[in-house]
Amino acid sequence: MGNFIEEIIDADLAAGREKEIITRFPPEPNGYLHIGHAKSICLNVGMAKKYGGKCNLRFDDTNPVKEEDEFVQSIIEDVKWLGWQGDVYFASDYFPVMYEAAVRLIKKGLAYVDDVTAEQMKEMRGTLTEAGKESKNRNRPIAESLALFEDMKNGKVADGALVLRAKIDMASPNMNMRDPIIYRVVRAHHHRQGDKWCVYPMYDFAHPIEDAVENISHSICTLEFEDHRPLYDWVLRECEFPHPPHQYEFARLNIARTIMSKRYLKKLVDEGFVSGWDDPRMPTIAGLRRRGYTPSAIRTFCERIGVAKANSEVEEGQLESCIREELNATAARAMAVLDPLPLVLDNVPDDFCETLTTEINPQAENGGTREITLTKTVYIERDDFAVVPPPKYKRLVVDGTVRLKSAYIVKCTGYEGSAEHPTCVHCELIAGTKSGEDNSGIKVKGVIHWVNKNAKKACVRLYDYLLIADDSNPDFNARLNADSLIEKEALVEDVLANSKKSESFQFLRQGYFCRDSKEGGLVFNRIVGLKDAYNAKK
């Protein structure tokens, strides 16, 4: 079933209003992209692909103050990673066209230079029930506005001293139509244009022109621009662009416990709450990639949440399910012990070393097997052994039995250390209970994972959301999760030392982990746990 944008496109093609479908993704290069942007990318790229058209990546670089080249590069990388192919455009390359369009408006008596301050502008704007006040400069002679606008362009006017306003309707019920500012003086360095320009266009004026220059057929944006659409149409009509594009709005993506604002994400980076834009806790594309998310999992997520016309919030578990389902089918299984406790098999020789077979991925067709080695001393998870077991405990207790995954059933004979803090567990290997060849009839309640004496030390990072679940306080600062990163000194199977950066595994009983792409040593990031906490709650 198609979304409402597809219905619009189908109708436009059927009626012959459009021949080629051209969409665009227009980020402002003032930060890294986040998962919300992914929704917009998937939609715009998806429409272009479906209809054999194209999707432009266009940098909306019309505000020189906040923009940086680092952000341009990261955005290109992220959009490509998500599957986009196409041409890169910069809105700043259209500054001459925009300037000409503004001059045209002045000449038509549809724009004027004003000297109102931001404060006066606010005061004179009126309210929803009251018309705004017209500026004394509203009927300034055309020649005078032309001369002043040129002075603005040539750097003869101080920042903020003059603005160019569209002359529309100070009594319009739509506040955006009350003579909005379309150009302002900003004498700042631009990342591409250098010091060439002293005037910069406002978003509402620039955006429709950018779309028109690129022959965009469907300009898809988020709902907060719905009220700006009349201005979008006004600019294109009055600047006399032939075959003007049209704007359509869809609901932006909100995810529970997820910060979806570049501005606030930048604050977390600048204040050092996270290690950078690609910190695996960040909901940025770069963060998700480093965490171990794949482009296909993100695309699946965007398909599942769909495209709607009403804002809503998606449960955090939905994004997690997409990567969990994918990795369940694709990730090799391995064993890692996050909180190691030694276990000694007392009834085997010191140099005991038996090669066993374990499945690489039981969920995959032809998942295959590999060899693992059991040694006299192995390491198990500290909480897989209990001296005083809690009710319904199914793991190892004194005199109890448990199976070591893909190996043998072992029986616990005792332990060293205190009941609260055992330091070593003693067991006996029960002969004839080898996995796959066990005819002993012994029933065990639990199967636990382990690593052998050759295990490698690794840093395992357990991540949680940057925000706590309680959202009663709307202030992000009050919701920051102090436990969003827990580092463990773990022991992992020695084969994992040969893993590649960014390679993902299921650590049995622990979750899905990705070898960190940046750190030199053995560092694994938890992508997601094994269980769907969201559905388990219900």
Ligand code: ATP
């Ligand atoms: P932010 O406030 O995070 O900077 P933005 O909307 O200002 O977001 P832009 O760089 O202007 O960021 O956005 C580029 C495109 O991505 C726009 O078309 C915008 O509508 C879309 N977009 C941004 N956030 C979301 C979101 N949460 N859901 C869907 N689309 C989004």
Ligand code: MG
């Ligand atoms: Mg923005």
